[in-house]
Amino acid sequence: MQTALQILQKNWKHDSFRSPQDEIINSVLEGKDTFGLMPTGGGKSVCFQVPALMKDGICLVISPLVALMKDQVQRLQKLDIKAIALTGEIQSNEMITLLDNCEFGNYKFLYLSPERLQSDWILERIKNLPINLIAIDEAHCVSQWGHDFRPAYLKIVHLKTHFPKVPFLALTASATKTVLDDVILQLGLEKPAIFQKSFARKNIAYMVFEVEDKLYRMEQILKKNPQPSIIYVRNRKSCSETALQLQSLGFKTTYYHGGLSIKEKEKNMNLWMNEDVQIMVATNAFGMGIDKSNVKTVIHIHLPESMESYYQEAGRAGRDEQTDKGGSLNSDENKNNVKQKAFAVLLTSPSDKAQAQSQFINVLPDKKILTQIYIKLCTYFRIAYGEGINEQFSFNLNHFCQKYGFPTLKTFNAIQFLDRQGILSLSQEYSERITMQFIIESKEVIRYMSLNPNEEAVILAMLRTYPGIYESQTAINLSLITKKASCDEAQILSILEKLKTLDIIEYHKKNNDATIIFNEVREDERTINRVSKYLETQNKQKIAQFESVLNYINEKNLCKSKLILNYFGEKTETDCGICSYCITKRTKQSDTSLISEKIIELLKIQDLNSREIQKLTKNTEDDIIFALQNLLENNKITVNPNNKYSLK
Numbered sequence: 001m002q003t004a005l006q007i008l009q010k011n012w013k014h015d016s017f018r019s020p021q022d023e024i025i026n027s028v029l030e031g032k033d034t035f036g037l038m039p040t041g042g043g044k045s046v047c048f049q050v051p052a053l054m055k056d057g058i059c060l061v062i063s064p065l066v067a068l069m070k071d072q073v074q075r076l077q078k079l080d081i082k083a084i085a086l087t088g089e090i091q092s093n094e095m096i097t098l099l100d101n102c103e104f105g106n107y108k109f110l111y112l113s114p115e116r117l118q119s120d121w122i123l124e125r126i127k128n129l130p131i132n133l134i135a136i137d138e139a140h141c142v143s144q145w146g147h148d149f150r151p152a153y154l155k156i157v158h159l160k161t162h163f164p165k166v167p168f169l170a171l172t173a174s175a176t177k178t179v180l181d182d183v184i185l186q187l188g189l190e191k192p193a194i195f196q197k198s199f200a201r202k203n204i205a206y207m208v209f210e211v212e213d214k215l216y217r218m219e220q221i222l223k224k225n226p227q228p229s230i231i232y233v234r235n236r237k238s239c240s241e242t243a244l245q246l247q248s249l250g251f252k253t254t255y256y257h258g259g260l261s262i263k264e265k266e267k268n269m270n271l272w273m274n275e276d277v278q279i280m281v282a283t284n285a286f287g288m289g290i291d292k293s294n295v296k297t298v299i300h301i302h303l304p305e306s307m308e309s310y311y312q313e314a315g316r317a318g319r320d321e322q323t324d325k326g327g328s329l330n331s332d333e334n335k336n337n338v339k340q341k342a343f344a345v346l347l348t349s350p351s352d353k354a355q356a357q358s359q360f361i362n363v364l365p366d367k368k369i370l371t372q373i374y375i376k377l378c379t380y381f382r383i384a385y386g387e388g389i390n391e392q393f394s395f396n397l398n399h400f401c402q403k404y405g406f407p408t409l410k411t412f413n414a415i416q417f418l419d420r421q422g423i424l425s426l427s428q429e430y431s432e433r434i435t436m437q438f439i440i441e442s443k444e445v446i447r448y449m450s451l452n453p454n455e456e457a458v459i460l461a462m463l464r465t466y467p468g469i470y471e472s473q474t475a476i477n478l479s480l481i482t483k484k485a486s487c488d489e490a491q492i493l494s495i496l497e498k499l500k501t502l503d504i505i506e507y508h509k510k511n512n513d514a515t516i517i518f519n520e521v522r523e524d525e526r527t528i529n530r531v532s533k534y535l536e537t538q539n540k541q542k543i544a545q546f547e548s549v550l551n552y553i554n555e556k557n558l559c560k561s562k563l564i565l566n567y568f569g570e571k572t573e574t575d576c577g578i579c580s581y582c583i584t585k586r587t588k589q590s591d592t593s594l595i596s597e598k599i600i601e602l603l604k605i606q607d608l609n610s611r612e613i614q615k616l617t618k619n620t621e622d623d624i625i626f627a628l629q630n631l632l633e634n635n636k637i638t639v640n641p642n643n644k645y646s647l648k
Contacts, residue, residue, distance in 0.1 A: 002053075002054065004017075004022065004025050004026075004029075004050050004051070004054060005017070007050050007053050007054065008046065008050055011053075011079050011081070012046065017046075018042065018043055019197065020036070020038070020195040020196075020197055021042075021043055021046055021047055023193075023195050024036045024047040024169070024193075024195050025046075025047060025050050025051050027167075027193040027195070028047070028048070028051045028133060028167050028169055029051050029054065029055075031165070031167050032167055032191075032192070032193050033167055033168045033169075033189040033190050033191070033192040033193070034167065034168070034169045034170070034192055034193045034194075034195070035139075035169075035170045035171075035180065035183070035184060035189065035192045035193070035194045035195070036169065036170070036171045036172075036195050036196075037172060037173075037175055037180065037194070037195070037196040037197065038171065038172075038173060038195075038197045039173055039174075039197060039198075039199055039201065039311070039315055040173045040174075040311070040312045040315030040316065042173070042197055044137065044171045044173070045072055045137075047135075047169065047171060048061065048133060048135035048169050048171070049076070049109070051133060052108060052109065052132060052133050052135075053081070053108060055132040055133070056130065056132065057129075057130035057131060057132035058102060058107055058108055058109065058110055058129055058130055058131060058132065059108060059109050059110070059131070059132060059133045059134075059135060060110050060112075060126065060129070060131050060133070060134045060135070060159075061109060061110065061111045061112075061135045061137060062111075062112060062113070062114050062117070062134070062135070062136050062137065062153075062156060063111060063112075063113065063137040063138060064113055064114060064138055064141055064148070064150055064153075064420075065137070065138060066085075066087050066113070066427070068137070069085040069087060069111040069112075069113075070085055070087065072085075072109075072111065073085045073109070073111060076108075076109060081108055081109070082105065082106060082107040082108050082109070083107065083108060083109035083110075083111065084098050084101060084102060084107055084109070084110055084111065085110075085111035085112070086098060086099075086110070086111070086112040086113075086116055086122075087113070090477065092390070093465075093466070094465065094477055094480055095122070097465065099122070099125045099126075102129055103125070103128060103129055110126075110129070113152070114141075114150055114152035114153045114155065114156060115150075115152045115422045115425065115519065117152065117155045117156065117158075117159075118152055118155060118422055118519075123158075126159075126162075127162050131163050131166050132166065133166065133167055133169060134156075134159055134163065134166055134167070134168050134169070135168075135169045135171065136153075136156060136168065136169065136170045136171065136187065137171050137172075138171075138172060139153075139170035139171055139172040139175070139183050139187070140172045140174060140175045140179050140183065140308075141153050142154065142156070142170075142182070142183045142186045142187055143175075143178075143179045143182035143183050143186065144182070144534070144537050144541075145176070145178050145179050145182055145541065146172075146175060146179040146182075146183070148420065149420070149534065149537075149538065149541075150420045150421075150422075151420075151421055151422065151531070151534060152421075152422045153186070154186055156187060157186065157187055157188040160188050168187060168189055168192075170183055170184075170187060170189065170192075173311075173312055173315075174308040174311055174312060174568065175568075176567075176568055176569050177569040180194075180196075198565075198570060199311070199564065199565050199568045199570050200561065200565060200570070200572070200576075201315060201318065201561075202576070203318045203341040203342055204314065204315070204317055204318050204341075204342050204343070204344050204561075205342070205343050205344070205576075205578040205579055205580075205583075206314070206344050206346075206560035206561055206564065206576075206579045206580070207343055207344065207345040207346065207560070207579060207580040208345075208346045208348065208552070208553050208560060208580050209345065209346075209347055209348070209580065209621075209622075210348050210349065210350075210625065211347055211348070211349060211621070212349060212609065212610055212611070212643055213611060214301050214347045214349065215245055215246075215249075216611060217347055217621075218231065218246070218299060218301070218347070219246075219249055219251075221297060221299065221343070221345060222246075222251060222278070222279065222297070225296045225297050225343065226278060227278070227294060227295075227296035227297070228272065228275060228278060228279075228280075228292060228294055228295050228296060229278060229279045229280070229295065229296060229297040229298070229299065230279075230280050230281075230282060230286070230287075230295060230297075230298045230299070230313075230316060230317075231246075231279060231280070231281045231282070231298075231299045231300075231301060232282060232283070232284065232286075232298070232299070232300045232301070232302070232304075232313050233281060233282070233283060233301055233302055234283070234302040234359060235257075235283065236257040236258070236259050236283060238301075238302070239255045239256070239257045239281050239282065239283055240255055240257075242255075242281045242301070243255040243279075243281040246279055246281070251278060251279055252276070252277040252278050252279065253277055253278070253279040253280075253281060254268040254271050254272055254277045254279070254280060254281070255268060255280070255281040255282060256268050256269065256280060256281075256282040256283070256285065256286040257282065257283040257285055257286070258283065258285040268280075272292075273292060284309065284313065287312070287313060287316055290316060291319075292316075292319070293319045293320040294319075294320055295316055295317045295318065295319065295342065296317065296318075296341070296342055296343065297317060297342065297343045297345065298313060298314050298316055298317040298342075298343070298344050298345070299343075299345045299346075299347065300313070300314075300345070300346045300347065301347050302352065302355070302356070303346075303348065303352050303353070303355075303356040303549055303550075303553070304346075304549055305356075305359075305360045305542070305545065305546060305549070306542075306545035306546065306548070306549065307545065307548045307549060307552060307564065307567045307568075308545070310346070310549065310552075311564060311568075314344035315344075317342035317343065317344055318341045318342025320341065346552075346553065348553050353550065356546070356549075357546075359409065360542065360546050361542070361543060361546060363407070363409040363410045363413055364410070364413060364538075364539045364542060364543075365410050365411075365413055365414040365417065365535070366535075366539075367528065367532045367535060367536075369406075369410060369414065370414050370417065370418075370528055370532070370535060371524070371525060371528045372406075373406060373411055373414045373415065374414075374418060374423075374524070374527065374528060375524055376400075376404045376406070377400070377415070377424075377516075378522045378524075380400055380403070380404075381393050381516075381518075383518065383522050384522065385522050385523070385524065386521050386522060386523070387521060387522060388518040388520075388521055388522045389518060389519065389520055389521045390517065390518065390519070391517070391518050392515060392516070392517045392518075393515070393516050393517075394514075394515060395426075395514045395515060395516045396514070397411065397412060397415075397514065415516075417531075417535060417538065421531045421534065422519055422520075423518075423519060423520055423527060423531070424516055424517060424518050424519055424520075425515075425516070425517040425519060426514060426515075426516055427514060427515040427516075427517075434475065434476045434478060434496075434507070434508070434509055435473040435474060435475050435476065435507075435508050436462075436469065436473065436474060436476055436496065436505050436506060436507045436508070437469060437470070437471075437472060437473045437474060437505060437506045438469055438470050438504065438505050439503065439504070439505060439506055440503075440504055442470065444504075445459065445463070445504070448504060455495050455498075457485040457486065457487065458481065458485045458487065458491070458492055458495050459495075460485075461481050461484035461485040462476065462481060464484075465477075465480065465481065465484065473506065473508070478492060478493075548567060551563070552564070552567075556581070557581075558581060559575040559576050559579055559581050559582055560576070560579035560580060560581055560582075561575075561576035561578075561579050562574075562575060562576065584622060592623070592626060592627050592630060595617060595619055595623055595624065595627040596627045596630060596631055596636075598617045598619075599613055599617070599624075599627060599628065599631065599637070599645075600631075600636065600637075600647065602616055602617070603637060603645060603646060603647045604647065607640065607644040607645060607646040608644060608645060609642075609643050609644045609645070610624055610625060610628060610643075610645070613628075613645070628645065631645075635648060636648060
């Protein structure tokens with residue numbers, strides 16, 4: 001039998017494990033329940049993939065992230081390792097086939113969402129599988145005190161009854177001590193071995209800058225650090241706009257958000273991964289499963305909703321964990337021989353707090369509007385009371401909100417909450433829905449195949465997968481047919497177009513903004529009353545998380561790295577030495593009164609903005625802003641609507 005290290009070297013081409021990967025793997029191989037708390041980029045997937053390959057049987061991986069499941073399955077398949085993901089868009093008849101493959105086809109990994117465990121028949125099928133390990137990814141979702149809590153995760157503990165000798169491995173990148181203890185309790189982990197890697201990222205300089213012109217500061221940073229970079233923005237509109245602004249400044253830039261088609265996402269991703277462009281501008285839809293080690297800079301130009309999400313997104317910088325004396329955000333840092341490989345920069349302006357409050361807090365749905373939205377959603381799709389289970393619909397959020405006069409963001413949050421409670425499933429992936437039906441008799445189809453043997457494999461795969469395809473329009477899963485027919489999607493689409501032209505099939509393609517599947521019968525207030533306690537807890541938690549972000553940017557007298565560590569319950573007395581606070585503390589402060597005098601003299605001549613003042617005085621931006629704030633507080637100057645300063 002191959003050792004863990006041999007499997008790592010063969011499949012992942014790494015010479016050694018990173019701590020605590022090897023300790024977690026050994027714990028699992030000894031049959032112990034295990035908890036791994038490993039920051040972003042720590043290599044969590046290796047912790048269950050390696051031991052699962054060392055043992056007979058199949059590893060059950062429970063994860064709420066569809067994109068991440070698909071990504072890991074594709075990576076395993078490229079390594080010729082058999083893996084399957086039961087995602088939301090897969091219909092019951094396809095799922096039966098996939099589970100048959102798991103049971104009889106020597107598969108090594110079965111990925112599924114926790115909501116799938118709520119289906120009794122799926123649970124019954126899983127009981128018959130030779131499970132060798134149960135891995136729970138994003139395990140913080142088990143706890144009500146964790147971000148993105150999902151009640152469906154609470155069902156996982158029932159697997160203990162069916163697999164009492166199978167080790168559980170809980171993994172997460174971000175959990176406070178309270179969340180960690182709660183996850184252990186809710187999963188029923190028995191005396192788990194706990195491996196916690198420090199949240200400290202010694203090669204990342206956390207920077208917070210208050211600026212008037214974010215684009216100008218980005219330009220400065222990206223010119224000084226021309227390596228691969230990510231810029232995180234709040235929404236899709238900002239995503240494309242920021243990318244265009246940077247392109248106009250001469251930067252090679254692309255962008256990524258949930259509204260792009262799969263082909264556009266892959267194209268833009270490859271441009272950045274292959275370093276044909278320097279910068280990826282993205283919403284938080286980007287990042288899961290991204291394995292690029294040489295990202296130099298991650299910049300947030302809008303406030304994140306929580307420290308958990310900020311830590312994960314910022315942590316996509318500097319994954320190679322190298323340090324050097326090169327690279328800086330400004331010339332002052334070079335003077336101090338700052339050692340870091342990567343920067344996590346958060347740019348703020350005075351209006352950010354109000355905008356973020358509007359985006360994150362004011363749009364939280366309460367019980368009343370959640371009930372209204374759920375009832376109208378059922379009305380929208382003509383679902384009668386007591387009906388609707390397993391029904392699937394194409395969904396356009398904007399059309400729904402316009403029809404009933406609902407605010408868009410609050411409505412989206414309400415539907416997302418219903419998704420996380422398992423009441424419905426919302427797929428936000430841009431997709432092309434294909435339906436078809438054979439409109440000639442089966443004997444004529446057989447005759448056509450005999451005359452066109454090159455198309456036989458595709459047609460047979462569809463007939464065997466969808467037995468009702470003669471009776472009605474049937475949704476086709478292209479990726480499934482490609483596997484069964486051993487061809488690519490382009491070939492299948494070409495054959496379908498030909499069959500349609502010959503009047504052998506009716507064939508329709510429709511682009512979906514999103515898909516909604518109802519997982520329960522409609523029961524209106526009764527449904528909402530059951531989950532409203534979770535809504536109240538969630539809203540309190542989101543407010544507390546947002547206040548932690550405000551504390552991070554507003555705290556001027558503490559090391560930024562220390563603030564992050566303290567948030568996650570990791571105490572340290574040592575400042576990092578490289579964050580924006582530490583750099584400011586270490587750098588000799590210029591004589592503020594002298595700078596103030598210079599500013600007053602300049603403003604006697606004309607009104608100026610801060611950048612113009614900086615160029616004329618040749619002081620650092622931080623010193624200028626500090627002096628301007630003092631002058632404003634002492635009523636010596638005023639700021640005009642055009643962001644120019646003038647004497648009072």
